[in-house]
Amino acid sequence: MRLSRYFLPTLKEAPSDAQIVSHQLMLRAGMIKQEAAGIYAWLPLGLRVLKKVEQIVREEMNRAGAVELLMPTIQLADLWRESGRYEAYGDEMLRIVDRHKRDLLYGPTAEEVVTDIFRAYVKSYKDLPLNLYNIQWKFRDERRPRFGVMRGREFLMKDAYSFDLDEASARKAYNRMFVAYLNVFARMGLKAVPMRADTGPIGGDLSHEFIILADTGESQVFCHKDLVEMGAPGPDVDWYGDLQPLVDQRTALYAATEEMHDEAAFAAVPADKQLSARGIEVGHIFYFGEKYSKPMKANVAGPDGKDVAVHMGSYGVGVSRLLGAIIEASHDEGGIIWPDAVAPFDVGVLNLRVGDEACDAACDKVVAALEAAGLEVLYDDTDNRPGGKFATADLIGLPHQLIIGPKALAEGNVELKHRATGERSVTSLDAAIAQLTGKAAA
CATH class of the missing domain: 3.40.50.800 (Anticodon-binding domain)
Structure with a gap:
């Protein structure tokens, strides 16, 4: 590509309202243009990187056995009423009424839609396990959108959803995604630490955030220093074998977000191994059992012929957010230092x-x-x-x-x-x- 024929509107200075390095450099490098608060146009250079990040995520999801589909950005409110989340989700949901007076919403996540797809077609335990994933734009009406793509209102997200017959099988699916995420971030040159996390509005009792340590991180995190230096498992693991040892290797060491932090447990970590730092969330995984399948009647016939509600998990990666995280972790006074795998x-x-x-x-x-x-x-x-x-x-x-x-x-x-x-x-x-x-x- 000849630069004389390319569209690369670089800036010498970043706008004054760009507060963090990634936002400043993405604007200066001609990667994005703000159209409204928390909403950006992706210019050619930014789109090239976005597509490369997206492809790495896709390859690792495929390798771990997930199957890609594409779900709509606009969703039916009635599905969310079935799950009980329509009113509970709060003001971050952008609610819409169409010309026929039907209640719609711009999806902040897709548990309800994917559960509806699953229940329409999957009827037997013989079709399990199943993991469906989607790389799609989402919208959350943040009260204070800031920090560029790090906390925007419109964002590109990979969200995967596992369906299993019982809890034991569902936890194996959770482990597959846990290991796949370690590979995703390592391929991008990032050291992502999995940390026990709050489940929030998604629900469930098992959740991990994958955190990139950076001074400009939004939250305080606490972990054992050895976790930062652990390498990725690599692509050649037995995806349907026992991945529990790989997960245990990480989860045996202390790591928690601020919401889940336990001072007493952290104090038990040797003083020279304690790390308290700021962190950026780039991925979040959940196991929530029958939270959606029961109210939405996502059942399959079990081995005994009786209907049983499937056990589910969801697994998100902030694809567009990752660009900001990579820049926060890799830059100097001259600008961005892209890892080779995602460079434009x-x-x-x-x-x-x-x-x-x-x-x-x-x-x-x-x-x-x-x-x-x-x-x-x-x-x-x-x-x-x-x-x-x-x-x-x-x-x-x-x-x-x-x-x-x-x-x-x-x-x-x-x-x-x-x-x-x-x-x-x-x-x-x-x-x-x-x-x-x-x-x-x-």
Whole structure:
């Protein structure tokens, strides 16, 4: 992609009402534009990252055995009346009346809709276990939307829902999602700590939040330091085997949100292992048994032929919120430092003298080679000064930057920069191509 043909409206300064780093940098990098309080248009650069985050989430859900569908954003109020949540949910629900005077709502979550889908088609325990997930826009009418995509009113969310015959099976489904979430966040370069959490309006008696530690986090969290350094289980686990040991490895160590914090239990953690910090919630999982299936009559015929209400869980990931969390955890004075897996482009090619025959030819060669190797390239072919090109590449977080200027090129060289470390190296054009593509130089 040539930058001269791209839409990248960067800003030198962030608006004064942008209070945290992620909000400031997303605005400055031309990723989002605020349309109303807590409601954003996703501009091309932001959308590229959003789609990559979404795809990682999708791949890990599929790997763990969940099945994707797409549910509507507008839901029937009558479904929520069945579950008993229509009045109980509160002012965050945006209630709507259509031209036929039917009560509707803009879904803040989808337990009722997915339960209605399940009960319409699944009648036997032989069709269980089942996990259905949805990546869809949600709306919660926050009283004080703030911090950009970290606490907006409209947001993209992955919500999965498990259906099982009994509690034992449902807890196995919960464990699958617990482990899948560890993989999701690790693939994005994040250290997410699972913490025992309050169930809130979703309900149930078992819940974990996945927390990214960051100074700008909204809540205080408490945990054993070793949890922060634990690696992800990886993709090759036996998803329908016994995952309890992997879950126990994390839950055996103290970790709790402020609402669930137990001072006495935390005091039992060795002093040098106690960690009290601010945290950002990026995922939340729940087991709530028959909370929705009983009132909504989501039953299946059990092995004895008798109807039984299924046991359910729900599992949310704030897909759009994750972009803010990643930036909060990974930035410097120059701008965003994207992990490779979610960067909007893999490589930035910076032509320091557009119009120079040798520079143009070298840039054309490297862009063609990198794109042929499957890399996504942003080619800065604008007539901006070199300093401006460097600043833009760092601001938007291009992880690998190939700098081509007439002086170095005359000596047969180009410069490679690694955004995360700031490390620079001078090498030949062919060697740079080989390094970036992972191929041996011809």
